[in-house]
Amino acid sequence: MTEQSQFRSIPSVDAVVREMETMDAAIPKKLAVTSSQAEISMLRQMVAEGGQAKSARRVAEAGLRRARKILEMSPRQVVNATGVILHTNLGRAPLSEEAVRAVAYASSGYSDLEYDLSKGARGSRFADIDAVVQAVVGTEAALVVNNNAAAVFLALDAHARGQEVLVARGESVEIGGGFRIPEILEASGARLRDVGTANKTRVEDYSSAITERTAAILRVHQSNFTQIGFTGAPSRQELAELAHQHELLFIDDLGSGSLIDSSIYGLAREPLVTEAVAAGADVVTFSGDKLLGGPQSGLLVGSADAIKLIAKRPFARALRPDKMTITALHATLLAYLRGDAPATIPVWQMISAEESTLKDRAMRVSAGVDDVRIVPSISTVGGGALPGEMMPSVSVQLGESYGSVEEVSRRLRCASRPIITRVRDESVCLDMRTVLPQDEQLITEVLCGL
Numbered sequence: 001m002t003e004q005s006q007f008r009s010i011p012s013v014d015a016v017v018r019e020m021e022t023m024d025a026a027i028p029k030k031l032a033v034t035s036s037q038a039e040i041s042m043l044r045q046m047v048a049e050g051g052q053a054k055s056a057r058r059v060a061e062a063g064l065r066r067a068r069k070i071l072e073m074s075p076r077q078v079v080n081a082t083g084v085i086l087h088t089n090l091g092r093a094p095l096s097e098e099a100v101r102a103v104a105y106a107s108s109g110y111s112d113l114e115y116d117l118s119k120g121a122r123g124s125r126f127a128d129i130d131a132v133v134q135a136v137v138g139t140e141a142a143l144v145v146n147n148n149a150a151a152v153f154l155a156l157d158a159h160a161r162g163q164e165v166l167v168a169r170g171e172s173v174e175i176g177g178g179f180r181i182p183e184i185l186e187a188s189g190a191r192l193r194d195v196g197t198a199n200k201t202r203v204e205d206y207s208s209a210i211t212e213r214t215a216a217i218l219r220v221h222q223s224n225f226t227q228i229g230f231t232g233a234p235s236r237q238e239l240a241e242l243a244h245q246h247e248l249l250f251i252d253d254l255g256s257g258s259l260i261d262s263s264i265y266g267l268a269r270e271p272l273v274t275e276a277v278a279a280g281a282d283v284v285t286f287s288g289d290k291l292l293g294g295p296q297s298g299l300l301v302g303s304a305d306a307i308k309l310i311a312k313r314p315f316a317r318a319l320r321p322d323k324m325t326i327t328a329l330h331a332t333l334l335a336y337l338r339g340d341a342p343a344t345i346p347v348w349q350m351i352s353a354e355e356s357t358l359k360d361r362a363m364r365v366s367a368g369v370d371d372v373r374i375v376p377s378i379s380t381v382g383g384g385a386l387p388g389e390m391m392p393s394v395s396v397q398l399g400e401s402y403g404s405v406e407e408v409s410r411r412l413r414c415a416s417r418p419i420i421t422r423v424r425d426e427s428v429c430l431d432m433r434t435v436l437p438q439d440e441q442l443i444t445e446v447l448c449g450l
């Protein structure tokens with residue numbers, strides 16, 4: 001057949017849609033149309049490159065696969081067997097049961113989100129959440145925004161637009177996902193003034209860089225790397241004192257920050273939000289979905305004056321959180337207020353899980369499964385918290401009889417709830433620290449069916 005006749009035998013959208021509808025009567029018409037259009041346009045491209053035309057039925061099959069993928073829930077639930085607790089690609093912190101209930105409760109009907117029930121008039125969406133943040137952290141004021149990147153941006157926008165901000169060279173970092181300190185500064189209209197050297201910064205480096213154009217000192221947590229050897233930076237207190245002597249603002253971007261001392265669990269110490277506040281920072285920013293274990297959000301805490309100015313900026317309105325975020329964060333913070341966060345917030349349940357618990361889980365998961373071994377492994381916190389910190393963990397390792405590592409990983413990703421694994425020593429491993437209790441049975445079933 002000539003190329004022209006190949007083109008002529010490309011089926012029409014109508015024909016493909018009809019085929020799709022006979023194969024699956026439940027497929028929404030709109031979706032059948034757009035899916036068949038997409039498949040036909042791909043087919044045209046293939047024919048233009050010398051390929052063969054396909055029948056309406058073949059195109060409809062591909063269209064149906066495309067349509068069904070669109071009809072799936074998104075994002076889909078997956079099993080995190082990577083051992084990385086705050087896996088940014090896997091949605092960071094899973095919410096506590098209480099936070100999940102709170103989201104369903106607040107979003108399934110109307111709510112008093114911006115309504116003051118005692119006055120019968122307009123209220124603030126932040127009134128309750130601010131009070132809880134203040135109670136947990138002990139600051140005068142708080143503000144919740146879309147994420148920590150927004151929090152840092154807003155602090156700079158409100159306090160340093162058109163002025164200079166001092167940042168240590170070793171803290172002018174990239175966090176990943178497009179968050180680079182110099183770029184955030186530029187976007188906020190502030191000018192970056194680098195101080196010190198890549199590995200060492202002294203108080204004098206900051207003080208000698210202060211001019212009448214300086215508005216603030218910004219300290220940034222080195223979230224995803226560690227420096228060893230000849231290093232050093234001034235303490236938070238020293239920077240706060242210096243800033244205040246010169247009537248500058250001291251902004252402390254903690255990244256993850258923590259409300260629980262991670263050293264209790266044998267880890268290094270992630271800076272505590274309360275410590276950063278006590279050291280004298282005017283504004284402390286941190287994420288809601290890192291070690292806090294809540295929804296994606298950014299928290300700003302600090303002095304009433306500094307926070308109020310930020311809250312009044314137009315960008316604060318543009319970056320405000322929705323009711324589902326506010327209620328999930330509220331429920332998460334209540335756990336800290338009551339003191340039961342380690343027992344009820346998944347991130348802390350995983351951090352605090354004992355090796356014996358993980359071993360029990362590995363035994364349950366692998367019961368009746370052929371060719372698996374229970375092996376020691378290492379899990380990490382991830383998500384820009386506690387870089388380089390390793391937690392001894394327990395993994396289920398699949399033997400060679402399962403086939404190549406790529407093929408086994410792919411088949412596990414195709415499970416009804418996809419299982420995301422890690423490859424160690426050239427074999428597929430399922431780290432039990434990040435596996436949730438409700439995942440256990442599914443894993444066993446999938447492994448038995450491999």
Ligand SMILES: *Cc1c(COP(=O)(O)O)cnc(C)c1O
Nearest residue numbers: 147148149221223255256287384
């Ligand atoms: C993670 C991180 C951010 C960005 O926080 P998001 O909540 O992801 O926007 C900013 N600064 C530091 C130091 C971080 O670790």
